Amino acid sequence: MKIYLPPELKEKDLINLFIDGQKLKTKSFSPLFLVKEKGKWQIKRQLLLKKKFLRTxxxxxxxxxxxxxxxxxxxxxxxxxxxxxxxxxxxxxxxxxxxxxxxxxxxxxxxxxxxxxxxxxxxxxxxxxxxxxxxxxxxxxxxxxxxxxxxxxxxxxxxxxxxxxxxxxxxxxxxxxxxxxxxxxxxxxxxxxxxxxxxxxxxxxxxxxxxxxxxxx
Structure with missing residues (x-):
């Protein structure tokens, strides 16, 4: 999931995100990526895709x-x-x-x-x-x-x-x-x-x- 943060959030400000009842802390940067792995959401700055990607x-x-x-x-x-x-x-x-x-x-x-x-x-x-x-x-x-x-x-x-x-x-x-x-x-x-x-x-x-x-x- 790709998210663009609002411009009023300064770079590197500490923010809290809530998704599916889970709390995530991160420094502000945009865009950020929310990735669900093994049932838990994680924040990643860059999304690396594997060469052999299914997609659909x-x-x-x-x-x-x-x-x-x-x-x-x-x-x-x-x-x-x-x-x-x-x-x-x-x-x-x-x-x-x-x-x-x-x-x-x-x-x-x-x-x-x-x-x-x-x-x-x-x-x-x-x-x-x-x-x-x-x-x-x-x-x-x-x-x-x-x-x-x-x-x-x-x-x-x-x-x-x-x-x-x-x-x-x-x-x-x-x-x-x-x-x-x-x-x-x-x-x-x-x-x-x-x-x-x-x-x-x-x-x-x-x-x-x-x-x-x-x-x-």
């Missing part, structure tokens, strides 16, 4: 991809297969293209290395998500959250750093069902690296989002 979930659709639904249970399979079908229809309608839908059990190493992976369901429901060890990836931003929620995130494919994986899931079947509530297949959508939200999105839209952001800032 849409990158998973910018090169050939496959849609992967879950098969660990019949209920999860029904939900995620319908999600994959809807996604393929939207891609046909708005992207004027076709994509393949596969069950998690049929995605082999060759496909993993060749395509971006749009995965419906995490390791609790999806064998491919378990194989890719997505739990280790998602723990980077999901730790500390309680109650039930849904989420989406993009990350580099661990078997091919030039490819991406995009996962949508939830803490239970009800949350899994709304995990792709925010569609990415529209020119007006620009979701960041990850998104965490509750069922309140159905009534409040973005008001039901708990947190969204980028991994490195």
């Amino acid at each position: 979930m849409k990158k998973a659709y910018f090169s050939p991809f496959i849609l992967v639904y879950s098969t660990k249970s019949e209920s999860a399979q029904k939900i995620t297969y319908e999600q994959a079908l809807k996604e393929s229809y939207l891609w046909y309608r708005y992207g004027n293209g076709q994509c393949e839908i596969l069950p998690d059990t049929l995605v082999n190493k060759e496909l993993i290395k060749k395509y971006n992976l749009i995965i419906f369901g995490d390791e609790s429901y999806n064998y491919l998500a378990e194989k890719l060890n997505l739990k280790k990836i998602k723990d980077k931003f999901l730790k500390g959250f309680k109650n039930d929620f849904a989420y989406r995130f993009i990350y580099f494919n661990p078997f091919n750093k030039d490819k991406f994986l995009l996962c949508s899931s939830g803490t239970n079947l009800a949350m899994l069902k709304i995990a792709n509530y925010f569609s990415l297949l529209s020119s007006a959508v620009g979701l960041p690296d990850y998104l965490i939200f509750s069922s309140e999105v159905k009534e409040k839209g973005l008001g039901g989002v708990w947190e969204m952001g980028f991994y490195h800032n």
